[in-house]
Amino acid sequence: MNNDRKGGFTLPGEAGYEELTLKMAEKWGADVIRDSDGTKLSPRIVEAGYRIYSTICIIREHNAFAQAHPDAQQQTFLSSDPKVAVGETLSISPLEGYFEEQFQLNDSPDAMPYWQVWDRTAGRLVDPSAWTWADGRVTVNACVPYHRYTVSFLAWRIWEEINMYNHTTNHWTSEHLRQLDPRHPLAWEYLQGWLKNWCEANPETNVVRLTSLFYNFVWIFGSDLRRRTRFVDWASYDFTVSPAALRAFEAAYGYALTAEDFICQGRLQATHRPPTAHKRDYMDFIQRFVAEKARTLVEIIHSYGKEAYVFYDDSWVGMEPYGKYFASIGFDGLIKCVFSGFECRLCAGADVPVHELRFHPYLFPVGLGGAPTFMEGGHPERDAIAYWLHVRRALARQSVDRIGLGGYLHLTIGQDAFNDAIEQMGVVFRRLKALHAAEKPAELPVTVAVLHTWGALRSWTLSGHFHETDGNILIHINEALSGLPVRVKFVSFEDVKQGALRDADVLINAGRMGDAWSGGDAWRDADLVAAVTRFVWEGGSLIGAGEPSAAPGGDTRFALAHVLGVDRDDGAYACHGAWAYEVEEKAPFLIADEALAVTSGIRLTAPDVQVLRDADGTPTLTLRTFGKGKAVYLGGFAYSPRAARMLLETLLYLTGADGRSAGLTDDAQAECAWFPGQRTLVVMNSADAPATVNVALPGGTERVALAAHETVFRQVP
């Protein structure tokens, strides 16, 4: 029998709290002790017999080198705010409105050729002969009066963004840390040497925990506190750019990128929007570069007999775990901090030997948005349990190898409720892990294909955490799927055209017109539309949510309106009568009304659509038979246990699968996992109150009583 009290747990140790460190390691069953940003381990901790993770941020904390070689720092393209020409010349101070502690203009001879001036009113690039750069200002000559102009330019990023965030949010006062660009030859030489020295100086370290690689996600601060965050995109590539990168790209791809490929009319190319072909090329270019450089670092680490784990956050750009080159890096482990189930699946499914979750809350006085956590007014145990309820159901579907925490361990002093809760989570985690080690839990014979622009590259995540993307329907759907007993895959539009629906039972497309999740102009592709149409006609199912398959230009707003039986009126139907409908009295599956929402303008396009719910005269949930298949439309979908249950029952209804084959509770607040080879049923109560749940299994029904939030492991005879 496995030991469910110890192992697979990473504890943040803290010098000065050696007793506490060892006590908590015992309580939580840790086998690993790590340091954190802001904490150190002392010899007594390091020598206590635990494996040791040491955190390094490879591109940061080299200020001396950065000051000696300022051209080795990282850069980005920025655009000045548009300025209206009211005469024939216009003077622009490019960095105005940007945080002067984050950026510094790069007007080196290397950079200037990449600067651009745009007439944004006319959408026209201004000829370089028509503007000059002097005394910190661009002067545009021969302006068209009353047109708006912008300057696109390169800027050094002189403050590493995570450090900048911690300073500005938590009022740190230490030196601003800079960041090096590994593309700079001297920097790269330096970083390799630095890593070798580090490995030599830290013989006790077993695992180098890279936090993380080279390029931070994009985070652009403004000078005005009323718009401190000008732009933040957890998955965009702007911070990888430099003249050297642009030259290397041109050499490799045979064409040159310009500032506008990044600036994109001032909007930048956010991950939530479909990328241009140029951006796709550039991403591939960067991914290859990041993988190549990371592989070198991993080889250095391995050469010292250490393992290399990577923390998937912060400077992660270009190392997507589902990217083409990730496996080639040779990481020994992937660590993901998790608030949500989808993050657990993201980590668990990556092609890497060890998968580790870092639970929330982080051991820090304040949490999300500056709310109190480990300080007066905070309830860390409530936070921990809330996140756990999301993570647990995903862990029940697909286990990981390790869990852990991070931060200042001394903050746990006196937090008995929190400490006990983490202890219990450790026990449940270890029991689930042991069950998974023997077999996968029973799954419905249902494969769900989630269709969006990025496909597998952005499996499970949109970009960033749930709370950063929760305005998108899809993250709610992904979160629901993360704990359902179905197979889930993420496919791109190109994948669909290449036949990716062959093994799919249900296709999901959920987003807003023009975003990467709905797909935007991809839906102008007749082959794609025909492929999905055929899929449903021949018996597949389609779930569309929000503005699925929406694109301008066609005869319908939703390219799949003829399948769904609904379309969105954005004004084009002002004179057209809609099909009248009555709301069905009975629905073939549970409806979580609170999860639905109105997408404005939704109307039926066919008389044979069943409206299961509406609000304010607008259908919010519809069902339609199309050929041998079916289509469901959801105006909205907000994750909750009941919403997940609605999705499960919808999938059962659409596919005709027998829910008992994977275990089916009679309570939307309780989910289960069934391990048939081990005759073990796991039942999880999400409710804040006790519940008694009947679970239908292939052989009969089990009745299980659960305390609030409890996980019961039941041996079924």
Added chain:
Amino acid sequence: MNNDRKGGFTLPGEAGYEELTLKMAEKWGADVIRDSDGTKLSPRIVEAGYRIYSTICIIREHNAFAQAHPDAQQQTFLSSDPKVAVGETLSISPLEGYFEEQFQLNDSPDAMPYWQVWDRTAGRLVDPSAWTWADGRVTVNACVPYHRYTVSFLAWRIWEEINMYNHTTNHWTSEHLRQLDPRHPLAWEYLQGWLKNWCEANPETNVVRLTSLFYNFVWIFGSDLRRRTRFVDWASYDFTVSPAALRAFEAAYGYALTAEDFICQGRLQATHRPPTAHKRDYMDFIQRFVAEKARTLVEIIHSYGKEAYVFYDDSWVGMEPYGKYFASIGFDGLIKCVFSGFECRLCAGADVPVHELRFHPYLFPVGLGGAPTFMEGGHPERDAIAYWLHVRRALARQSVDRIGLGGYLHLTIGQDAFNDAIEQMGVVFRRLKALHAAEKPAELPVTVAVLHTWGALRSWTLSGHFHETDGNILIHINEALSGLPVRVKFVSFEDVKQGALRDADVLINAGRMGDAWSGGDAWRDADLVAAVTRFVWEGGSLIGAGEPSAAPGGDTRFALAHVLGVDRDDGAYACHGAWAYEVEEKAPFLIADEALAVTSGIRLTAPDVQVLRDADGTPTLTLRTFGKGKAVYLGGFAYSPRAARMLLETLLYLTGADGRSAGLTDDAQAECAWFPGQRTLVVMNSADAPATVNVALPGGTERVALAAHETVFRQVP
């Protein structure tokens, strides 16, 4: 002194109710008696000394001719509903889903060349060799599987639409009336002869009241009662088409129109959407044709010593009173039925000798939407007063020559409240008319230019009545403007580029992205944007409502975002921080909160925008200084007396005009008109309760007590 008890009133007489007719003519001060659709005048009425209007619908009531010459009937293009090809051939019955009593396929050799088959999935016209027409079905060969196909075809319209509406709504059972196309040479010969005969047979008629001309607005019925109205557009041109018209167009314009110019991917070209260049040409072509034919009819009528008035409704297409050719027709009068103030202004401003309003309710058992009027459960006096409150304020700004009613006079029996209300309205109307005869009321030195696609052609109206277009912000604004003491003009985008803002003080653009009122792609024109930018920068004012200047493709969604200081996030700003704001505690003008609404996604684009109101975190009313000018953004605007007052005060604030110069009440429910030459102040109470109102005038303040709804005419010393 004018007689305010008699004159300028058109009474619907009714044979069989001669006493009543003469009694009501006396009570309401009628000088004209008319017949109506469904009523006749008897000799006793005709000979009672009143002028006589006789209603004729020139293209209707010629069923014998139509049956003898079915090819002289009117037509339209229709598109079959899209059908998915699941194999390589597809069979389509084109008229399926259309009301078979309204339409009949035209598969004559004349018509077939205009038929088209479209692959709507690919957006591709199918080569005529790839489809066949036989046995009432189009067979498409060599389909692309899972693409959708439509057939565009010509259909005869075999039931005049107003007659069809009356039959289907009011359960009429008489013969279905057909309609003739005056473009058909035989029909045109016949109609001229018929009109001559009619004039000869009706010597007692003084005024031929044409209801109306040739081509009805577009009204397409479906076969399924759940979508009876498939399409209705009060101002579109589809019902003017025929192979003969298309050939004549090609000869005149040098290029051929196709079915797709009308079908437009199945959406048809609704008036609420910006027209294609082809549609503009076609409208001009039809307007010239309608004017030419109408002029001939008017000349016939004049040759019999009669006058020709035209009722502006029903078969009015091509005779827009603000169109280029309207005045050339030579009508003696224009009659407009009015629910609203904007319709009053539309009529009053037309270039024609006599302007007459037909008040509502129509003397008919049921009114709008089948609600009871002159029957049990109805309150005709309430309806009449409600419409009057809208009309009166417009009449106070710009008088007409006549008012009147229509319908079955006997329904007034026992309706004393209604009869008294109409009598009172007649008195007020005559007193206003007399004041206007001497001078225009005082006006603020403010010219408002309402900017949209159609410009002056669609002055005041969008298309149809208020209740048919009340989903559009602009009709609410037009309605408010119709009673304000400002000069109003309607300008097109082309007008603006030609300098139409030179005499404007305030520019209004109000609509939804892509509609004709906001303007759609017109805003991609840099010259237009620059012209408006300059206008405001140099001191003009801009009021944008809803999604003003919105178009896809630019760097902002609103082309005037840089002026307004707000833009709409349709997802493109997902990663961009917005400017934080606080709502101003004091506003420089009255805010009618109930008139505002959220346009989703509105966000500030500049820090110097004053937010006067917001809702759900979205600004709904903002104010910004731009150069010497100002810009106001309204998320919504719903007409009410208070909303009109808000608009007035906004205009006063923006322009700095002194409200007293035109008279300014201290009560949003009361408006006034000031006739300085006659020292007469007219004060109108819109409230259902008495009010005492102070009116600021150039020379001092008048205090006026009013009963509910009362109009007071005050002589000011």
